[in-house]
Amino acid sequence: MPRYDYKSIESRWQQYWEQNDTFRTEDCVSDKKKLYVLDMFPYPSGSGLHVGHPEGYTATDIVCRYSRMKGMNVLHPMGWDAFGLPAEEHAVKTGTHPRITTEQNIATFKRQLKMLGFSYDWNRELATTDPDYYRWTQWIFLQLFDTWYDADFEWTGPDGVKRKGKGRPISELPIPAELASENGKPASEAVRRYQDKHRLAYVSEAPVNWCPALGTVLANEEIIDGKSERGGHPVVRMPLKQWMLRITAYADRLANELESLTWSEAIKLMQRNWIGRSVGAEVDFRIESGERKAENGAATSPLSEKPFPREPAADTIRIYTTRPDTLFGVTYMVLAPEHPLVDRITTPEQRAAVNEYRTKASLKSDLDRTDLAKDKTGVFTGGYAINPVNGEKVPVWIADYVLISYGTGAIMAVPAHDERDYEFAKTFGIPIRQVVAPAPGSGHVADIDNVAFVETGVAVNSGKYDGTATAEFKSQITKDLSEAGVGREAVNYRLRDWLFSRQRYWGEPFPIWHELDAEGNPTGLMRTDAVESLPVLHPHMEDFKPTGTPEPMLAKAEPTWLYKTDTDGVKLKRETNSMPQWAGSCWYYLRFCDNKNSNNFIDPAKEKYWLPVDLYIGGAEHAVLHLLYSRFWHKVLFDRGYVTTPEPFQKLVNQGMILGEPDENGKAEKMSKSRGNVINPDDIVRDYGADALRLYEMFMGPLEQVKPWQMSGVEGVYRFLGRVWRMVIDDRAEAVQLASNVTDAEPTEEQLRVLHKTIKAVTDDIDRLAFNTAISRMMEFTNFMSNQEVRPKSVLSSFVQLLSPFAPHIAEELWAALGQTKTMAYEPWPQYDPAMLVEDTVEVPVQVNGKLRSKIVVPNGIDAAELQRLAETDESVRKHLEGKTVVKVIAVPGRLLNFVVK
RNA sequence: GCCGGAGUGGCGAAAUGGCAGACGCGUCGGAUUCAAAAUCCGAUAAGGGUAAAACCUUGUGUGGGUUCGAGUCCCACCUCCGGUACCA
Numbered sequence: 001m002p003r004y005d006y007k008s009i010e011s012r013w014q015q016y017w018e019q020n021d022t023f024r025t026e027d028c029v030s031d032k033k034k035l036y037v038l039d040m041f042p043y044p045s046g047s048g049l050h051v052g053h054p055e056g057y058t059a060t061d062i063v064c065r066y067s068r069m070k071g072m073n074v075l076h077p078m079g080w081d082a083f084g085l086p087a088e089e090h091a092v093k094t095g096t097h098p099r100i101t102t103e104q105n106i107a108t109f110k111r112q113l114k115m116l117g118f119s120y121d122w123n124r125e126l127a128t129t130d131p132d133y134y135r136w137t138q139w140i141f142l143q144l145f146d147t148w149y150d151a152d153f154e155w156t157g158p159d160g161v162k163r164k165g166k167g168r169p170i171s172e173l174p175i176p177a178e179l180a181s182e183n184g185k186p187a188s189e190a191v192r193r194y195q196d197k198h199r200l201a202y203v204s205e206a207p208v209n210w211c212p213a214l215g216t217v218l219a220n221e222e223i224i225d226g227k228s229e230r231g232g233h234p235v236v237r238m239p240l241k242q243w244m245l246r247i248t249a250y251a252d253r254l255a256n257e258l259e260s261l262t263w264s265e266a267i268k269l270m271q272r273n274w275i276g277r278s279v280g281a282e283v284d285f286r287i288e289s290g291e292r293k294a295e296n297g298a299a300t301s302p303l304s305e306k307p308f309p310r311e312p313a314a315d316t317i318r319i320y321t322t323r324p325d326t327l328f329g330v331t332y333m334v335l336a337p338e339h340p341l342v343d344r345i346t347t348p349e350q351r352a353a354v355n356e357y358r359t360k361a362s363l364k365s366d367l368d369r370t371d372l373a374k375d376k377t378g379v380f381t382g383g384y385a386i387n388p389v390n391g392e393k394v395p396v397w398i399a400d401y402v403l404i405s406y407g408t409g410a411i412m413a414v415p416a417h418d419e420r421d422y423e424f425a426k427t428f429g430i431p432i433r434q435v436v437a438p439a440p441g442s443g444h445v446a447d448i449d450n451v452a453f454v455e456t457g458v459a460v461n462s463g464k465y466d467g468t469a470t471a472e473f474k475s476q477i478t479k480d481l482s483e484a485g486v487g488r489e490a491v492n493y494r495l496r497d498w499l500f501s502r503q504r505y506w507g508e509p510f511p512i513w514h515e516l517d518a519e520g521n522p523t524g525l526m527r528t529d530a531v532e533s534l535p536v537l538h539p540h541m542e543d544f545k546p547t548g549t550p551e552p553m554l555a556k557a558e559p560t561w562l563y564k565t566d567t568d569g570v571k572l573k574r575e576t577n578s579m580p581q582w583a584g585s586c587w588y589y590l591r592f593c594d595n596k597n598s599n600n601f602i603d604p605a606k607e608k609y610w611l612p613v614d615l616y617i618g619g620a621e622h623a624v625l626h627l628l629y630s631r632f633w634h635k636v637l638f639d640r641g642y643v644t645t646p647e648p649f650q651k652l653v654n655q656g657m658i659l660g661e662p663d664e665n666g667k668a669e670k671m672s673k674s675r676g677n678v679i680n681p682d683d684i685v686r687d688y689g690a691d692a693l694r695l696y697e698m699f700m701g702p703l704e705q706v707k708p709w710q711m712s713g714v715e716g717v718y719r720f721l722g723r724v725w726r727m728v729i730d731d732r733a734e735a736v737q738l739a740s741n742v743t744d745a746e747p748t749e750e751q752l753r754v755l756h757k758t759i760k761a762v763t764d765d766i767d768r769l770a771f772n773t774a775i776s777r778m779m780e781f782t783n784f785m786s787n788q789e790v791r792p793k794s795v796l797s798s799f800v801q802l803l804s805p806f807a808p809h810i811a812e813e814l815w816a817a818l819g820q821t822k823t824m825a826y827e828p829w830p831q832y833d834p835a836m837l838v839e840d841t842v843e844v845p846v847q848v849n850g851k852l853r854s855k856i857v858v859p860n861g862i863d864a865a866e867l868q869r870l871a872e873t874d875e876s877v878r879k880h881l882e883g884k885t886v887v888k889v890i891a892v893p894g895r896l897l898n899f900v901v902k
Numbered sequence: 903g904c905c906g907g908a909g910u911g912g913c914g915a916a917a918u919g920g921c922a923g924a925c926g927c928g929u930c931g932g933a934u935u936c937a938a939a940a941u942c943c944g945a946u947a948a949g950g951g952u953a954a955a956a957c958c959u960u961g962u963g964u965g966g967g968u969u970c971g972a973g974u975c976c977c978a979c980c981u982c983c984g985g986u987a988c989c990a
Contacts, residue, residue: 003940273905273985407990419988423988699915700914715926717926726941844921845920845921851971876957896920896921896971898920
């Protein structure tokens with residue numbers, strides 16, 4: 001084998017690792033430091049691996065191989081996020097069961113990953129579609145179902161941190177006396193309904209996004225520009241009973257506990273923005289019944305002493321505002337079209353117009369709402385409400401620019417100081433009253449006739465509050481409103497509860513039954529499957545065509561799956577929704593620690609040993625949703641005592657996307673089938689080998705950066721591997737044997753210095769995930785050593801070790817050629833000797849007034865004065881100093897000398 | 903609109919405030935070869951200068967600033983990429 005024959009080398013070593021189970025990982029090894037390095041597991045699509053996948057996977061593999069050599073116990077698993085629509089759509093077309101398709105796709109992915117030589121412990125492989133896995137996904141759902149959030153509960157977790165707010169067992173939910181006393185039975189129907197309202201997993205009937213083409217509802221975040229994220233199909237809004245997860249209960253903790261994580265500030269910010277916490281006030285506006293006049297006492301004493309009611313009274317509109325300081329500028333109010341008070345407040349004359357508007361709004365998809373964003377629409381209800389701060393009678397409108405799902409679904413409109421209200425007021429001729437003036441010296445200008453003034457400033461036209469600065473006014477009026485019982489401070493989140501059900505076959509079934517009455521109608525009461533009976537398997541089905549209605553696919557299952565009678569004689573119908581694809585990926589990192597446990601979702605000792613994940617690498621497309629959902633589940637499990645860390649992923653890195661090859665204009669675009677610029681890893685491995693692919697993906701540029709693919713770059717690293725090969729191996733011999741000048745000779749001082757510099761550079765670069773520069777340093781080493789007449793084996797051996805995390809196949813082959821008999825996967829990582837790095841002389845740049853004028857070679861370690869003396873003898877320096885006065889000399893010994901002259 | 907990130911040779915890119923362009927690609931020249939492939943050696947920011955060197959000037963999106971010294975720090979702006987979008 002004279003030439004570098006990657007084909008035979010790679011397949012041989014892959015076989016070796018597999019046969020020797022080289023990368024099997026033991027749990028709870030006490031004498032080694034643990035390191036949990038995780039890739040975002042892929043969805044095994046039908047099109048196979050993409051060159052984007054191995055980018056992150058190679059990065060983690062380098063860290064893992066390096067860390068093993070550093071003596072750590074490394075967990076590096078891989079699995080499959082295997083539920084999802086494509087396999088089901090394939091089933092609709094061909095009748096092939098989604099499980100078959102999924103298994104085939106997994107087989108392809110696994111073959112492709114193995115071909116790249118990643119050091120996964122395949123014993124820990126899992127797929128979210130394995131009944132053994134989703135058994136525990138269902139179990140976690142039952143924990144969510146069994147948990148309510150006690151926002152005021154103060155406690156100290158196993159991490160020793162004091163927190164306020166905890167997810168607690170539903171059995172610990174305090175039951176209001178009037179419910180509990182009913183029949184004296186703790187499990188009375190009223191109590192059960194009360195509990196159901198407080199669970200973290202609950203059923204809600206709300207307008208949802210129904211996508212007829214996909215045959216499922218979608219979460220808001222799965223819709224882009226009013227179309228489904230997957231496939232770009234239209235989406236309509238309709239009310240449906242759906243499972244929701246109360247992620248909003250954890251909003252504050254999800255935002256605050258980001259702080260302790262080693263994630264990029266950009267990603268943390270994205271999550272914070274997604275959560276979108278805002279602080280303001282809720283204020284009650286009493287509805288003006290119509291006959292009553294504004295003078296009716298209200299104007300003189302608008303604020304009365306009473307506590308602010310938990311729920312707004314029947315005759316009040318509760319609004320949320322972040323600018324309570326603008327209450328005196330309210331000239332109208334708006335209810336969301338879906339707001340429950342609309343019927344009540346609408347006058348007979350306006351009823352027809354209001355109903356028409358509500359109907360139109362309810363049919364509007366998100367796309368329509370977005371498209372019409374510029375033109376405000378709305379209808380006057382004919383009703384009025386009383387402004388609590390000044391007793392004014394304010395007209396109440398409905399308009400779809402107010403969302404039922406945010407805040408209280410109602411706003412006070414202050415057109416002078418809010419852009420949306422301003423536009424609306426201009427459209428409908430509603431008065432605009434300025435109540436904030438620019439603060440003196442702020443440089444702001446208020447031009448209320450032409451544009452809303454949204455900055456802070458000082459109050460005007462606000463009665464006794466005139467002259468108060470915005471911030472102070474806010475807290476003062478919030479306090480005053482609160483004392484008067486008409487308002488309170490309130491916090492709102494952009495984050496909504498998580499719509500957790502889908503109508504598809506190929507997702508986890510819910511472990512839930514609905515009670516039926518004698519007529520077979522659901523009573524609204526639910527029962528859970530017993531934990532021991534899990535998993536709830538999918539029913540047998542041959543026809544995967546969507547029902548065409550929002551009725552879930554599973555409703556077509558045979559009656560034996562769908563119905564049963566419980567031991568107490570109550571008839572039950574199974575929940576027929578299924579869980580979204582996010583469910584399985586929410587906790588897979590836990591199962592990798594203990595994937596075969598049939599008694600528990602994870603063994604507590606293994607959880608304690610492995611968690612948290614020390615390094616998590618994946619695409620930025622999951623920056624918000626997957627990571628937020630996952631953190632939410634983890635926190636619930638933490639509160640319920642099943643995990644001991646508050647966060648799952650300590651360090652997160654997002655790899656940058658790999659774009660297609662640039663076109664003739666130098667423009668690079670996203671790889672996609674439609675553009676025809678997809679690079680298939682199979683082709684690269686066939687033509688250049690896995691080591692070359694791995695090396696190229698790391699050499700392209702910084703891991704986190706977006707970078708274009710360039711085939712000539714693959715050639716480059718392939719040539720490098722050839723040079724490494726010939727540096728060690730005699731490529732003209734018949735068999736693999738060392739080149740004749742590779743000997744047992746003692747290394748020269750220079751050779752040692754180059755080696756130790758390389759060790760230091762590569763080590764430091766791996767530590768900061770700067771793989772591209774690490775490879776550069778190895779190239780420099782190779783360029784140097786290839787030209788050495790005598791190449792000591794000891795130096796080459798150390799170098800091969802440095803190379804091994806990056807290009808493990810060729811490294812193992814060379815390691816063996818250098819006389820070693822077993823895998824180098826656990827050989828100690830080379831150490832550098834700082835003393836070896838020091839050279840006798842150094843070249844120091846000399847500047848005059850900051851401009852480079854000369855470079856002088858001086859003995860290493862000389863002091864500043866000596867350096868200056870030597871520099872002054874340099875001819876070209878002298879030339880530039882001539883006739884000038886030296887004002888100052890900056891000397892950085894060993895680095896630089898700068899004469900400042902006049 | 904708002905929030906992030908990035909702009910450096912022909913291209914991918916390097917550079918704890920201290921020699922801009924390491925390393926790789928490409929290109930040009932040379933060696934090897936009957937020839938080619940493969941391989942090896944050398945040159946390669948731009949402009950000026952020289953027989954050749956030396957040397958000089960200008961250069962990290964644009965304009966300012968801080969500093970002995972700025973690709974790097976600060977301010978303003980331009981362009982591209984990503985996220986988000988009636989969230990009161």
